[in-house]
Amino acid sequence: xxxxxxxxxxxxxxxxxxxxxxxxxxxxxxxxxxxxxxxxxxxxxxxxxxxxxxxxxxxxxxxxxxxxxxxxxxxxxxxxxxxxxxxxxxxxxxxxxxxxxxxxxxxxxxxxxxxxxxxxxxxxxxxxxxxxxxxxxxxxxxxxxxxxxxxxxxxxxxxxxxxxxxxxxxxxxxxxxxxxxxxxxxxxxxxxxxxxxxxxxxxxxxxxxxxxxxxxxxxxxxxxxxxxxxxxxxxxxxxxxxxxxxxxxxxxxxxxxxxxxxxxxxxxxxxxxxxxxxxxxxxxxxxxxxxxxxxxxxxxxxxxxxxxxxxxxxxxxxxxxxxxxxxxxxxxxxxxxxxxxxxxxxxxxxxxxxxxxxxxxxxxxxxxxxxxxxxxxxxxxxxxxxxxxxxxxxxxxxxxxxxxxxxxxxxxxxxxxxxxxxxxxxxxxxxxxxxxxxxxxxxxxxxxxxxxxxxxxxxxxxxxxxxxxxxxxxxxxxxxxxxxxxxxxxxxxxxxxxxxxxxxxxxxxxxxxxxxxxxxxxxxxxxxxxxxxxxxxxxxxxxxxxxxxxxxxxxxxxxxxxxxxxxxxxxxxxxxxxxxxxxxxxxxxxxxxxxxxxxxxxxxxxxxxxxxxxxxxxxxxxxxxxxxxxxxxxxxxxxxxxxxxxxxxxxxxxxxxxxxxxxxxxxxxxxxxxxxxxxxxxxxxxxxxxxxxxxxxxxxxxxxxxxxxxxxxxxxxxxxxxxxxxxxxxxxxxxxxxxxxxxxxxxxxxxxxxxxxxxxxxxxxxxxxxxxxxxxxxxxxxxxxxxxxxxxxxxxxxxxxxxxxxxxxxxxxxxxxxxxxxxxxxxxxxxxxxxxxxxxxxxx
Numbered sequence: 078x079x080x081x082x083x084x085x086x087x088x089x090x091x092x093x094x095x096x097x098x099x100x101x102x103x104x105x106x107x108x109x110x111x112x113x114x115x116x117x118x119x120x121x122x123x124x125x126x127x128x129x130x131x132x133x134x135x136x137x138x139x140x141x142x143x144x145x146x147x148x149x150x151x152x153x154x155x156x157x158x159x160x161x162x163x164x165x166x167x168x169x170x171x172x173x174x175x176x177x178x179x180x181x182x183x184x185x186x187x188x189x190x191x192x193x194x195x196x197x198x199x200x201x202x203x204x205x206x207x208x209x210x211x212x213x214x215x216x217x218x219x220x221x222x223x224x225x226x227x228x229x230x231x232x233x234x235x236x237x238x239x240x241x242x243x244x245x246x247x248x249x250x251x252x253x254x255x256x257x258x259x260x261x262x263x264x265x266x267x268x269x270x271x272x273x274x275x276x277x278x279x280x281x282x283x284x285x286x287x288x289x290x291x292x293x294x295x296x297x298x299x300x301x302x303x304x305x306x307x308x309x310x311x312x313x314x315x316x317x318x319x320x321x322x323x324x325x326x327x328x329x330x331x332x333x334x335x336x337x338x339x340x341x342x343x344x345x346x347x348x349x350x351x352x353x354x355x356x357x358x359x360x361x362x363x364x365x366x367x368x369x370x371x372x373x374x375x376x377x378x379x380x381x382x383x384x385x386x387x388x389x390x391x392x393x394x395x396x397x398x399x400x401x402x403x404x405x406x407x408x409x410x411x412x413x414x415x416x417x418x419x420x421x422x423x424x425x426x427x428x429x430x431x432x433x434x435x436x437x438x439x440x441x442x443x444x445x446x447x448x449x450x451x452x453x454x455x456x457x458x459x460x461x462x463x464x465x466x467x468x469x470x471x472x473x474x475x476x477x478x479x480x481x482x483x484x485x486x487x488x489x490x491x492x493x494x495x496x497x498x499x500x501x502x503x504x505x506x507x508x509x510x511x512x513x514x515x516x517x518x519x520x521x522x523x524x525x526x527x528x529x530x531x532x533x534x535x536x537x538x539x540x541x542x543x544x545x546x547x548x549x550x551x552x553x554x555x556x557x558x559x560x561x562x563x564x565x566x567x568x569x570x571x572x573x574x575x576x577x578x579x580x581x582x583x584x585x586x587x588x589x590x591x592x593x594x595x596x597x598x599x600x601x602x603x604x605x606x607x608x609x610x611x612x613x614x615x616x617x618x619x620x621x622x623x624x625x626x627x628x629x630x631x632x633x634x635x636x637x638x639x640x641x642x643x644x645x646x647x648x649x650x651x652x653x654x655x656x657x658x659x660x661x662x663x664x665x666x667x668x669x670x671x672x673x674x675x676x677x678x679x680x681x682x683x684x685x686x687x688x689x690x691x692x693x694x695x696x697x698x699x700x701x702x703x704x705x706x707x708x709x710x711x712x713x714x715x716x717x718x719x720x721x722x723x724x725x726x727x728x729x730x731x732x733x734x735x736x737x738x739x740x741x742x743x744x745x746x747x748x749x750x751x752x753x754x755x756x757x758x759x760x761x762x763x764x765x766x767x768x769x770x771x772x773x774x775x776x777x778x779x780x781x782x783x784x785x786x787x788x789x790x791x792x793x794x795x796x797x798x799x800x801x802x803x804x805x806x807x808x809x810x811x812x813x814x815x816x817x818x819x820x821x822x823x824x825x826x827x828x829x830x831x832x833x834x835x836x837x838x839x840x841x842x843x844x845x846x847x848x849x850x851x852x853x854x855x856x857x858x859x860x861x862x863x864x865x866x867x868x869x870x871x872x873x874x875x876x877x878x879x880x881x882x883x884x885x886x887x888x889x890x891x892x893x894x895x896x897x898x899x900x901x902x903x904x905x906x907x908x909x910x911x912x913x914x915x916x917x918x919x920x921x
Contacts, residue, residue: 078354078365079284082202082239082517083157083182091153091182096175099146108157117166121152129248141167146179158291160191160286170805184288186350200240202365209233211240215247218392219254223697228259237366242281252867264566266370266813280352285371288351299327301353304364305372306403308383309460312361315345324448324495325422326472334518334562335601378420385405397557404429417442428453440465447471452500455479475521476500488513497521499565512557519563521604552586555593564597565632566590588612595619602657604632610665614672630657633676637664638910656682656707666690674701681706687712694809695720702732706761711741721751730757737764749777754784763834764790772795774845775804788832792839803850833858834889839865840872849877858886865893867921873904876913889917896920 084639087105094103106120118137125144131136146169154161162169163179169567172179183189189197203211212233213220220229224693292298300322306315319341322328328344331337345362348354354362364372373381378400380391387407396402396416401423407430415438422445426432426527432454440446440462446469452475464486466472470533472493474480481503487496489509492865496514498504499521500757507522531880555561576700590614594605600622607613613635623629659682662673677683685694685708692715694708699720702708710716720731731754732738738759740746762785777785782803793799835858840846846869849854856877866872878886892914894898899918905911 078239078368079184079288080239080281080367081202081352081373082240083200085240087153087155087180087182091497094151096790098470099153102145103151103153105153105155105168107153108161112160114165115389117154117161126526132189138165142169145169149176151177154179156179156184156187157183157192159188170907185834186349196380197486203240203243204238205233208236208238208243212236212243212247215244216250217252219252220247220250222254224256225259227417228256228263231257232263232266235263235366239281239282239365243721244368245281251504263878282374283373283595285353285368286375288353289371289375290666292351292353293347295325296322296329297347299325300341300344301348302376302379303327303401304362304371305369305376305379306381306401306405306423307364308405309366309369310363311405312357312363315342315360315362319345319363320471320495320613321448322421329781333599333601347447356593379403382766388825390751391416396421412436412439414438419443419470420445422447424448425450426454427475430455432456433479434458435460438462444468449473452476452497457481459484459486461486465638466490471495472497474498479502481502482506483508483511485510487511490514492516495519499523499567507551507554509554512551512554515557515559517558518560518599520558520561521563521565523565523567552589552593555590556596559597560599561597562599563602564594564600565602566606567604587858592618596621598622600629602630605762605920606634608636610670610672611637611675614670616671617675626658630660631676633674634661634663635665636662642881650652658682658704660684661686663687664905674698677701677705677706683707684711684712686711688716690715692717693720699729705732705735706734706736708732708735708737709739709741710743711739713743715745716743717745718748719750730755731760732758732762733757734761735759737766738762739764739766740768740770741766742769743773744771746773748773750781754781755789756784759784761787763787764792766790766792767794768792769795769895774798774800775802777803778805785832787834789834790837791832791835792837793843794839794841795843797842799846801846801848802853805850831859833861836860837863837865840869841867843869844871846872848872848874856885859884859891860888862888863891863893865890866898867894873902874906875914876906877902878909881906883915884910889914892918893921894918 084107091103091105094100100561102124104121104124108117109221114139115134118134118141119129121141122137125141127140129140129142132140145167151166152163161263161581168179169175169177171179179188181192181194181624186197202208209230215231219225232246235241246262246266250259253259253557289298291311292301300318303322303325304313304318316338318336318887320334322341322344323331323334323337328337328341331340331489345354349356349362353368354364361406375913380395380399380402382391383403383405383437385406385408387404388409390404390409390412391399391402393416394415399418400420402421403423403425405425406428408431409426410431410433412435414434414436419442420442422628424443424446424450430453433456435451435456437460439460443466443561443883445468446466447619448471449466450471451468452473454477456477457479458481461484461862463484467489469490470492472487475497477498480498483498483504485508487508490624491514493514494516495518496511496517500523504523511517511520517728533802555564587606587608591605591607592615594600594603595616598621602621603614603623609614617626623631658680660673660676660680661684663684663686665673665687674697677697681704683702683705685691688697691697691713693709694716729748759781765785765788767776776791776793776799791802793802838861858878875892878884878889899920902910
C-alpha cells in the first residue's frame with residue numbers, strides 16, 4: 078500500500094548493510110514511473126563511479142557487467158511499477174554461489190510475478206502499539222495530556238496503522254494544546270472531507286492517487302470507487318460487489334452472470350494486488366479507512382452516510398444531487414415521501430433494522446434507478462410506486478423477515494435481471510406477475526413453510542388446532558423466464574411444537590415445477606427440492622441445461638422435506654452456504670439410485686438423513702465420494718459403520734479431501750471403519766463430530782489414527798456407551814510394549830503416538846468414558862490448545878497430557894470442566910503435574 082513504509086524500511090536496510098560490509102557493494106536505484114532501461118543504467122553507473130556520458134546502452138550494459146562480475150552485490154530497486162529486464166541493464170546472473178541479490182519494492186504483486194521474485198514479503202500495517210508510539214513521536218508530549226489523550230487515541234485508530242497518515246496528521250497537531258483543534262481533526266477524519274487536514278491532500282492522497290491512476294482501465298477504477306459505498310471496516314463480499322458492478326455496467330463484453338463474476342473477481346484481485354484493497358475473511362475484501370476517504374474525495378455524486386448514528390434520511394437537495402446513495406446499516410425510521418432524484422442509479426438501504434415502511438410515492442422520481450437493496454429491513458410491504466423503477470436491474474430483499482408478499486407491480490420491472498429474496502422472509506408465494514420479468518437471469522426465492530399450533534378461541538376446552546401455511550409456486554411462471562441462469566427455489570420448514578407430525582409440503586406441484594425446470598436452457602446454478610429420487614432422475618436425464626453436473630453448481634434436496642427447529646436450521650444453513658455443490662438425501666430406502674450416486678460424485682457437501690436401510694456409507698460407492706469436503710450423517714437407524722475392511726482392499730484412498738465429518742443420532746453405529754485405511758485416506762480431515770451415537774464404544778483404532786494428520790477438532794457428545802477414544806488391539810499392545818523397551822515406539826512419527834494438529838478436544842456427557850487410550854500414555858500433543866470435559870464421571874485421570882514428568886501439550890491454553898470434577902474426582906499420580914496444569918483450568 079502507498080504510505081506503508083516500504084522505502085523508509087529499505088533506506089534503513091541500505092544504511093545498515095553498507096556499514097556491515099555483508100556485500101561488496103550495495104546499489105540503490107529509485108525507479109518511480111516508467112523506469113527506463115537507460116535511467117536504471119545511469120543510476121547504477123553513478124554508484125559504481127564509472128562514466129556513462131556519450132555511451133550507448135549496449136556499451137554501458139557491458140561496462141556495468143564487467144564492474145559487477147566477481148563481486149557480491151545487492152541491488153535495491155525502489156518503487157518499481159513494471160518489469161525491468163536486468164540482463165539488458167547489465168546485471169550478472171544471480172545464483173546461490175555468488176551470494177548476489179536483488180531486492181525490490183512495489184505496490185503491485187503482479188510486478189513481483191513479472192520479475193520472477195523468489196520471496197514476496199507483504200508489508201503489514203503498524204500494530205496499535207507501534208502506531209501510538211509513532212504518533213506520539215510526531216505530535217509531541219501534548220498527545221499524552223489527560224484531556225487530549227482519548228481524542229488522540231481515536232485519531233490514531235482512524236489512521237488504521239498507515240504510517241504516512243500517522244506522520245502527516247501527528248505532525249499537523251504537534252504541540253497544539255487546544256482541545257477543540259483535536260476534536261475538529263477527529264471530526265474531519267470521520268467525514269469524507271479528510272483532505273482538509275493539513276498535508277493530507279499533498280502527501281497522503283497524492284501518494285495513493287498514483288496507485289489509482291495506474292489502474293488498467295476505467296472499469297477497475299469504477300469498481301474501486303464503488304467500494305467506498307460500504308461502511309468503514311466493512312467486510313465486502315466479493316460476489317455481491319461484483320454483481321452490483323455488473324448491473325451498473327462496469328463489467329462489459331460478457332454474456333452470462335458466471336462470466337461476469339469471473340471477470341469481476343479478476344478485477345477485484347487486481348485491486349488487491351495493487352494494494353488498494355485488502356484481503357478479508359473467506360470470500361471478502363476490505364478497504365482501508367484512509368483509502369476509502371481518498372476514494373470518496375475522487376468521486377462525484379456519491380452520498381455515503383453509514384452507521385447506527387445516522388437516524389434521519391438525507392435532505393431533498395442531497396437526493397437531487399446524488400447518483401449513488403449508500404445508507405447501509407443506519408438507524409433510519411422513515412424516508413422522504415417523494416425524493417426528487419432522476420439521476421440516482423444505486424440506492425443501498427440494507428440493514429436499516431428500524432425501517433418498517435416505505436412511503437407509497439417514494440419511488441415516483443427514480444426512473445434511472447438500477448440497483449435497489451432493501452435487505453435486512455423490517456418493511457412489511459413494497460409501495461405501489463415500485464412500478465416507476467422501469468430501469469431497475471437488481472432488486473434485493475434478503476432477510477426481510479416481515480415482508481409477506483411481493484406486489485403485483487413487480488411485473489412492471491421489465492429490465493430486472495436479478496431478484497433476490499433469499500434469507501428469512503415471510504413470503505409464502507410467488508405472484509404470477511413474476512412471469513412478466515422476461516429478462517431475469519438470477520432468481521433467488523426462499524419461501525417459508527411454518528407448521529404451527531393455534532389456540533381455537535371459539536372453543537372453551539383449551540384445545541389447540543393445527544394449521545399450515547400453504548406454499549404456492551404458480552404453474553407456468555418458470556417457462557416464461559427463458560434467460561434464467563441461476564435459480565433457487567428453497568423452501569424452509571419450521572415447526573413450533575416438538576409433537577408436530579412431519580408432512581411433506583405440496584409435492585405434486587413440485588413435480589410440475591421439476592418438469593418446467595427441464596425446459597430452461599441456460600441454467601448454471603440450481604437450488605431445488607426434488608420430492609422423490611425419481612424427480613431428480615427425470616431432471617438429470619431431461620434438463621436442457623444440465624448435461625454434466627461436473628461443470629454446474631447445484632444444491633439439491635431429495636426425498637421428504639426435513640423439518641428443523643430454528644437453532645438447528647441456523648447451524649445447517651451456515652454449513653450449507655459454504656458449498657456450491659450440495660446434496661441432501663432424506664428418508665431414502667436402498668442405495669442403488671443412479672441419480673443419487675451421479676450427483677454425489679460431483680458434490681462437495683453431502684447430508685444423509687433418516688435413511689431406513691443402509692448399514693454403511695460405502696453402499697453409495699467409494700468412488701462417488703472423492704470430491705466430498707463435508708459429510709453429515711444423521712438419524713440413520715441401521716448405520717453400523719462407514720466402511721469395512723473387505724471393500725477397502727482394492728480401493729484407492731478413502732475420502733481423500735474430506736474436511737469435516739459429523740455423525741448425529743446413529744443408534745447402531747459401532748465403529749468408523751472395520752480394518753485398516755489405505756494411505757491418503759481422511760488425510761485432509763480437520764473436524765470430527767460424534768453426537769448421540771449411543772452404542773459406539775471406541776472412536777479410533779491405531780490404524781485410523783495414523784491417517785488423521787490434519788485433524789484439528791474432535792467433539793464427542795452424548796455417546797453414552799463410549800469407553801475410550803483410541804483403541805489399541807492386543808497385538809498392537811504387545812508390539813508397542815516390546816518397542817518401548819527398545820526405545821523405538823511404533824507410532825505415527827516413529828516416536829510417539831500423536832495427532833499432530835489437534836487443537837480442540839470436546840468430551841461431553843460420556844458416562845462410561847474411562848480413558849483416552851487405556852493402558853497407554855505415550856502421547857504427544859504439539860498443537861492442542863483447548864480441552865473441554867463435562868459429565869464424564871469415570872474419566873478420573875488426565876495422564877494423557879503428561880509423560881509422568883513433563884507436560885506433553887506445549888500449546889495448551891485452556892482446560893474446561895466443572896470445579897468439583899477438577900478438585901475432587903480427578904486422580905493425580907504427581908501433584909506437581911496438577912499444579913502446572915492449574916493455570917489452564919477454567920470452570921464452566
